[in-house]
Amino acid sequence: MIQTVSCGGVVIYKGKILTLYKDFKSKREYKYVGWVLPKGTVELGETHEMTAKREVKEEAGVDAKIIGYIGSSQYHFRGKEDMVSKTVHWYLMSADNFYSKPQREEHFVDSGYYKFHEAYHLIKFSDEKYILKKGYQMYLDLRKQNKWGIEHNKKT
Template sequence: MIEATSCGGVVIFRGKILLLYKNYKHRYDGWVLPKGTVEAGEEYKETALREVKEETNVAASIIKYVGKSQYTFNTPNDTVVKDVHWYLMMADSYHSKPQKEEYFVDSGYYKYHEAYHMLKFSNEKQILEKAYSEYLDLKRSNLWGSHKYF
């Protein structure tokens, strides 16, 4: 068994959530949240910001840590257990550009209920629920977008 760690973001701009559509040789396709593997010497926050930037071309800011999800998958030689650390992030525009080299063919911002139903994986839906709840709490407290929480 191999253990792996990734980090990603639930990126929000004006109440909408950033999603990516991945299509890998028609074997893997669906809407996902941006995330990727931790590189040597990198802190989790750095990984999350880098991966969001690489996969979507969005320069986001981390607001807060929202939790960890875990899943397993099989490779030809082994089983991989992956932990993913998630951050609530804020973007400063609706602009995004999917990273073609990673088989992302579309990206965009969607209303919460749309994003929730579009996401392919249940563990990402759970993280979206938690992150969006945190976003709403910050918004109700007039803290979203004010930099008071940095």
């Protein structure tokens, strides 16, 4: 079994959450179609935070700031040659506008910011729904404490 580590983000702007629509079908039976949160594989020399920020920028064209660590999720899938066990580290992140541009090279064909209940129902995978719910609750708690806004822009 191959072990991999990825990082991604629950990116929020004005209470709305960034989601991406991926439409990938290969000649083999592999198919990946649906709404997801931005994430990707850690590259040599990167911290988890660096990976999360880079992947959000690459996949969605969004410069996001990390607010805090949400947690991790794990899942398994069949890769080209072997089973893959993937751990994903997730961060609560903020954007400073609604701009997004899906990365066509990675088969992302749409992106946008959605209200929580819309994003929750769009997201394809249960582990990402769980992370979305947990991250959005962190966001609500920070807002309630008046800690979401100008203060969070000081973090990287």
